[in-house]
Amino acid sequence: MNNSLELPVNQKDRLQTAVSNNKSLSLDHKHTFYQWMTEHEKLLRHIITGFEAKPAIQDELFQEISLNIWRAIPSFRQDSAVKTFIARIAHNVLATHVAKAVKSIKSEQTLSEISIEAEQDTVQPTPYQALDQQQRQQRLTSAIQKLTLEQQQVITLALEGMSYQEVSEVLAISTNLVGVRLQRAKQALTQKLAVN
């Protein structure tokens, strides 16, 4: 009699544990995503601007990358840094995008279109300095968008301050190859900037 009563209770306990485990996993997933996106939003936004000029498509790409990050969270292993893991997912999406889309080379983002909510530097430049800086930034992104895919990949990561080792982890290539590609990319970038 007792046995027949205990079994459902045990099952109920197991079910409750499973449900609470699921809930905590879901919360962890959400929390991890929130933390990762908050910490690396700047990195993602910057990388995207190196590959795509149109703000509307940049937003679509950001959402696509976010979705892929959300899906990839369970496959994240602690053996790599979050930054390189996220950058790798972003570069996967962006490489496909560049290959599929006819690149829009001319930057269509005018100065007035840049959001007023945008993050500002800690040291506030004078209006003249800010304008000058924005123009240089536009020239830089426009020049990067004209590079080849391989060059875009190494240059955007190097500009983010990543080491050769980190770039090699993101792109799954040797550090020597990173050095060679980066050298060529820098030369190409200098030429494009000189033309601009």
Place this chain on the structure above:
Amino acid sequence: MTSHIEHENEELNQVSSDSHQDSELQWAELTKDWQSQTYPKTDIKQLIKQTKRRVKAAKYWLAVDIIGTMAIIIGFFIALFFYENDKATLYYLGFGSIVTSIFCIHTVNFRIRGWRQLSDSPDQAIHNAIKNAESSKRYLNLCKISCYILLPAVNWYLFEVSTLAEKPILPPLLFINVFVAGMWGASHYYLVKRKKEIKQLKSFL
């Protein structure tokens, strides 16, 4: 003479060192400009909601696919054991079970492969995109072929059923033929699109 050469070498080294310093300086300026770029801040909470919605929608459609396939297979077995005299329905459901199972397996494989490729090497991204587009092309070809088989099969089934039920055959016949034609048209449209995409991706390699 020797001191002259040494002097020239020193000058050359100086020039080379200066140019290295210049390029380092230029790179440092570029890095500073790049890292201080402004960007529109994202509402992460809203992004989570949006992302969850998209994941749920993808799971929902996959579930609809699987449940639909299971329903047709169960329907076939019910017809096989309880309505064995209704040959038309039996053949129709049997054929439907095979076709929908093929489509369902294809869809599940496609999605699983897509999820596995998320954190793959970016060097493989274009190869993966070609593989996915080719898989999608095969799926669409299958859709078109199934239309060629479905059209006579459905017409035959409706004809068989209408002779037994003695109901007017024209409205359902018209509906199903337009539906199959629409399915063929949509498959053809996406097939042409996919072929263009594959050509473009291959030209990029």
